[in-house]
Amino acid sequence: MEKLIRILTELHPDVDFATAQDLIDDGVLDSLDIVSLVSQIDSEFDVTIPAEEIVPENFNSAKALFDLITRLDEE
Amino acid sequence: MKKYLRFICLALALMCVVFCAACGGDDTSGDNEGNSEFDTFYVKFDNVTIKLGDKADGVIASLGEAQSRTEIGDCGGLGAQVKYTYASFDLYVLESKTDGNIIDQITFRDDIITTPEGVYIGMTAADAKTKLGDPTSSTDKALLYTDGKYTLKLTIEGDAVTEINYITN
Amino acid sequence: MKKRIIITVCAILAVAVILGLLQALVVPKYTSNAEGLLTGEYYAEAEGHDVIFVGDCEVYESFIPAVLWEKYGISSYVRGNAQQLTWQSYYILEDTFRYETPKAVVFNVLALKYGEPQKEEYNRMTVDGMKWSPSKIGAISSSMTEEESFIDYVFPLLRFHSRITALEADDFKYIFSSKKVTHSGYLMQKGIDPMVGDAPTDGREELDYTLPETSMEYLEKMRELCAENGTELILVKSPTNSWAYWWHDEWDEQVREYAEEKGLAYYNFIPETEAIGIDYSTDTYDKGVHLNVYGAEKMTDYFGRILAENHGLAELSHSEETTSAWQERLDAYYKDRNS
């Protein structure tokens, strides 16, 4: 989880990702950030997030993103 | 790569089918009524180009002084037909407030003026046809070359061209 | 909820009234070119005529009903328009028969040369004045050019709305009435503008000298309409002397053939210009294209004798109020002529 937070803060240093709840809806993360996030997750966690999973619910908070990564890993 | 091959040839096949359906569907090239490839409806005189349907003001200015100018108003005051008489030809212009002054008709008066293809009054009908190609339609007294909007009319008496007119249909 | 419906209905009515007012305001009043008012003026005296004239500008500039009444006691009306096309003549005639049945109808044949509508403005000037009837609907649908649509005739506001930014004083003055411009359909022209130079020997070259099918078809429909009503159709070609409206011999020939075939009288007055006494140095207001009032009086006098002698229109009896109505029209005519 910390690794994920570290990746996120690298993208947007001024945002406290631990508590933030609606990164997408508030426009903190836009499509360019999401794409860079997905490619970093792929290289760091070796999990490819398919396009259909790129929806606001999964990216609105760090925790939701982390659950997505673990879910995709087990499936 | 192999499995994508199927898609590529399918796409090509599809393209040909759609291509014909679309082409057949709507022939927008709009070919004119006549089959003659004649399409020059203008005259060059003293290197001034006089073309049917063009604005008249510039042409009249560059043609210089006309022998006479008579203007006949349309009834209802919506416009006027103006006839400019020059040495070798008459020029008819339609004047209207809404569409401006448009060249409407050119009537040859002597054999000095010729069509761009070199047809002049007095030439034999046969020579005229060799220069202009087959007419769109013809009667015993006239040869007509038309593109649906404008017409070159050669009046024939005996086998000589006696009158030449560029007319707006 | 009911309140809301009432409000909506009132609003719709208010908008309709306002638009009706705006329509009356923006519709052209034709005070500068009177040709737009000719059709509408007929309905004020739509009864008691022996002869009805229909046709284009030549007919309402060559024949004077007042003179026809004064000299030959023939009551007539000229239902002419600027560039009235043959099918428009037919529908205006059909419209006339809904009000009265004249003994004779005179049609000026120049319009036969036009096979399709020429200008939208002419259509509007001819047809807008008609009262709403099957004849008006027929006139509109047969005259419309492609860019026009039927609804523009039903609601002229849709056609003339852009005049809102170009209104003149007359638009307000004649918002509900319209200026009277003719004497029983005759548009008086008192100007004298003699023909210049020697008389033209030929008109413009035409593409094709056969008269268009559509106009001949509607001429035939006019003949049938007159036959049904027991009215005699007389064809005339008014005198004119300009290369622009030249009456080519081929056309004259075709109309003569048609008249003989159908047993109609056809008078081409161009060759008889001297006999009528028309002199193009005094009797025209536009260099020989149309007659002015002096030319028209000679023409009407000449044609009146033909009507009386050849067409049994002599010593006609008229009702008391027709005669008194004509007395007023004669006074008005001479007052205007000599002023």
Add this chain to the structure above:
Amino acid sequence: MQFTSYSFIAFLAILFAAYFLSPKRWQWVTLLVGSYVFYAFAGLDCLVFILFTTLSSYVISRLMESALKRENDYVAANRDAMSKEERKAYRARAKKKRFHILLWGLVLNFGILAVLKYTGFAVYNINSVVSLFGGKGFSIPSLLLPMGISFYTFQTMGYLIDVYRAKVTPERNIAKLALFVSFFPQLVQGPISRFGDLGAQLTAPHKFNGKTFTFGLQRILWGYFKKLVIADRVLTAMTTMLDDPAGYDGAYVLLLIIVYSIQIYADFTGGIDITIGIAEAMGIKLTENFDHPFSSKSTKEYWRRWHITMGSWFRDYIFMPISVTRPMMKLNKAMAGKFGRVAASKTVAYIASGVTWFVTGLWHGAAWNFIVWGMLNCLVIIVSEALEPAYKKFHDRFPKLTASAVYGKFMSVRTFLLMGVIRSLDCYGDVGLTFRLWGSMLTFKGFGAIVTGGIFDLGLTAADWLIVLCGIAVVYFVSRASARASVRERLYDRPIMSAALCGLMFIAIIMLGAYGFGYDASGFIYGDRF
């Protein structure tokens, strides 16, 4: 049948009556018949293509559905017999098979669009290349372009991809799917709807509701006001300037950019208002396509407010999928080693957005100026993204200034002009010419001429300009008001005021609209290019 034609108004009235009079169960059928009648007006031979798209999408969606069912049944049946890896491998294989089926649908439908819309463009380019080597090019075939093909093809392909992603259960009744594909208001210029949002609404019964019907009519009226009073009236000045770009260069280019921005805003948002109004009158909610675009402070924000449905379509179906494809991931891993994770991921994002913008430009029209338009937009977004840290430093040094309203206004005007400049590629058509004109614009040549009356001989009189300016003022005032709260909602509480305003609006359209004889029935800018 243009939105601004009398026949469309009659068609609309009949359709509304038929829609609300038909029994609840058959309402969607009336809508389907109405849509196909509307479509037939654009030419019967176009029907072939929309029917083909509907049929192919139906077959393919059902095939994918049954493939997915087989996959889930199989996994459920042998859940315990298979290990995690085996299950994962099986799912991957099954997904690939489903992807193949999807690919059939995409190739078939995008194939038609490509052939009909881009063959001419492709042949033109081949010719120019061939003529470089002295060869004689091919004759460019004149192909029939069915109305709305770009819009209904993209909308239907979106549906197919949603079915593939199992985000949407496919429609079993082909007629209902046909309605989704051919729902007439959005055929001319969108919005591009998602099956998830629109599918159910179309076939659900809608009882006549006075409020929504009035709201719908008000929105239609508002659309016509913008379209007829502003967009079509200003069009005359635009065509004068566009007919002779050499004559109207220098400051005239700036004038054209501003006029075109106003014209396209009024024309496009007007058209969308009519479309959404029609749907709303029938109780159907379409996705909004605009959200006060000229108030956006950056290009990125602008593209979240202008033609929203197109932007989200390209983002969900092109941008995202591209960025997760294997080659992209491999590229990302390769670069991560050398340039560090952030730089690598950023390049992946930039490449993906470059491709997406290229396709967006091409979709707008089969010509180079549209492609250049797309790439320029992409360039501006990427540059402003890359300069993000620099902006942040600037903001930190002048916090008071950057927070002030004036600076906000400045940014909006800057974005408005920047977008206007790039958008002028649409109307000048030729890329080289446009760049030259942009250059001459900077010289401000002829500015004096415009101000001292030059503006009045562009085909518009002072009265016309006044009407346009008043129109813009009304639009500005209403859009500011609607930013706070729905104008129609507040008006609904004051029926007299609402009726008066609507009446006034109707009279303004009838009197001041640029329509009817003398004005050529100009279709919607987007409508022309399907």
